[in-house]
Amino acid sequence: MIAEGKRNMTAKSSGLEGIIVGDTAISTVGKEGLGLTYRGFDIHELAAKSTFEEVAFLLTYGNLPKSAELHAYREKLIKLRRIPNELKTVLELMPRSAHPMEVLRTGISMLGTLESESTHYKDHQIADRLIACTPSILLYWYRFHQFNEKIETWNSNEPTVAGYFLYLLHGEKPSDEMRRAVDVSLILYAEHELNASTFAARVTASTESDFYSAIVSAIGTLRGALHGGANEEAMRLISNYKTPEQAEKGVRELLAKKAKIMGFGHRVYKKSDPRSDIIKEWSKKLSANARDGYLYPVSEAIEKVLWDEKKLFPNLDFYSASAYHFCGIPTPLFTPIFVMSRLTGWSAHIFEQRGNNRLIRPEANYNGPGPRAFVPVDQRG
Numbered sequence: 001m002i003a004e005g006k007r008n009m010t011a012k013s014s015g016l017e018g019i020i021v022g023d024t025a026i027s028t029v030g031k032e033g034l035g036l037t038y039r040g041f042d043i044h045e046l047a048a049k050s051t052f053e054e055v056a057f058l059l060t061y062g063n064l065p066k067s068a069e070l071h072a073y074r075e076k077l078i079k080l081r082r083i084p085n086e087l088k089t090v091l092e093l094m095p096r097s098a099h100p101m102e103v104l105r106t107g108i109s110m111l112g113t114l115e116s117e118s119t120h121y122k123d124h125q126i127a128d129r130l131i132a133c134t135p136s137i138l139l140y141w142y143r144f145h146q147f148n149e150k151i152e153t154w155n156s157n158e159p160t161v162a163g164y165f166l167y168l169l170h171g172e173k174p175s176d177e178m179r180r181a182v183d184v185s186l187i188l189y190a191e192h193e194l195n196a197s198t199f200a201a202r203v204t205a206s207t208e209s210d211f212y213s214a215i216v217s218a219i220g221t222l223r224g225a226l227h228g229g230a231n232e233e234a235m236r237l238i239s240n241y242k243t244p245e246q247a248e249k250g251v252r253e254l255l256a257k258k259a260k261i262m263g264f265g266h267r268v269y270k271k272s273d274p275r276s277d278i279i280k281e282w283s284k285k286l287s288a289n290a291r292d293g294y295l296y297p298v299s300e301a302i303e304k305v306l307w308d309e310k311k312l313f314p315n316l317d318f319y320s321a322s323a324y325h326f327c328g329i330p331t332p333l334f335t336p337i338f339v340m341s342r343l344t345g346w347s348a349h350i351f352e353q354r355g356n357n358r359l360i361r362p363e364a365n366y367n368g369p370g371p372r373a374f375v376p377v378d379q380r381g
């Protein structure tokens with residue numbers, strides 16, 4: 001990483017825009033002729049033909065699994081779902097008012113003390129463990145504080161991560177349509193090159209810190225509204241409107257006040273986000289059976305205003321919001337689903353960073369005061 005560092009000593013970029021800081025073999029984002037690919041596979045094909053477990057294996061182990069490998073991987077993830085009692089106690093002690101991203105940040109950090117990298121596990125074992133048990137951590141806390149229930153976290157009724165998450169959330173088998181909708185969304189969220197949270201994970205990994213610390217850095221970074229937190233903000237926005245006309249009027253007013261509309265725009269993509277049309281289709285499909293299916297036309301009206309007024313397009317977060325909502329998922333759990341998925345991309349980047357490490361340490365232009373004489377405290381007046 002930071003291969004270009006020496007050559008670009010004087011280059012400066014606000015928000016590191018356009019700066020290439022190294023090589024990766026994991027994904028391409030918006031590259032001419034490639035678009036979004038995970039290890040060479042186009043995102044449209046993966047979303048149409050694969051499952052999240054195949055994608056998780058592809059990202060963390062480097063290749064699509066053969067049939068027997070996929071079976072063994074699924075079995076392994078099921079066995080790794082159970083969370084330790086000490087962690088359950090911590091989840092019970094956390095406040096009901098905590099944000100679920102705080103719960104994941106702290107829960108995964110706690111797991112790192114119980115199953116620390118140095119004494120228990122190595123790279124891939126930790127990645128597998130976290131992919132398997134993050135829904136357990138999240139929903140143990142959620143069901144305990146919302147319904148005063150202590151759920152079992154070894155359940156194997158639902159073999160996929162998407163099905164397991166929905167099963168733990170609702171306490172019953174999900175419909176095939178909802179299970180597949182969440183599965184596809186996990187595929188879409190899995191990896192996205194050097195987005196802010198992945199970069200944070202790589203910076204932490206580059207100091208030779210432990211795996212859990214790198215993941216916790218990434219979770220804290222993902223939470224912000226400009227990154228993963230945008231899907232929750234998008235839901236809050238669309239929930240304000242009952243009709244497309246109300247939405248159009250309301251969003252025009254927001255734009256007139258120079259407000260940012262969460263779920264729109266992107267640092268790298270300039271014309272469209274290739275993931276958006278895929279999740280939009282799912283949102284439309286799910287809206288047909290939803291009580292508040294009007295939120296889909298409301299979303300389309302907002303999309304049109306943003307395009308007409310600012311030539312801004314929806315990113316993955318915008319239609320993910322209504323798709324999740326139609327699956328009966330509470331809004332504060334949206335960004336944690338992003339974590340459940342992006343753990344795969346973060347893990348792949350931690351492995352890649354460790355495989356060819358150099359400390360990530362850029363420089364800043366100093367624009368503070370010039371040299372000044374120090375005055376002892378008793379003479380400062």
Ligand code: ACO
Pocket residue numbers: 015225226227228230259260261262263264265266267268310312315316317
């Ligand atoms: N709503 C309104 N205006 C916007 C939006 C938006 N969502 N996005 C960009 N703009 C405007 C900015 O106000 C700015 O206008 P100006 O030049 O008149 O000041 C211009 O477009 C450039 O925007 P920046 O914020 O400088 O673009 P940047 O590349 O830094 O930001 C970002 C990209 C953070 C994604 C931005 O588009 C944004 O804030 N979007 C909303 C948050 C969001 O949806 N984040 C999710 C990202 S994707 C993901 O995590 C899956």
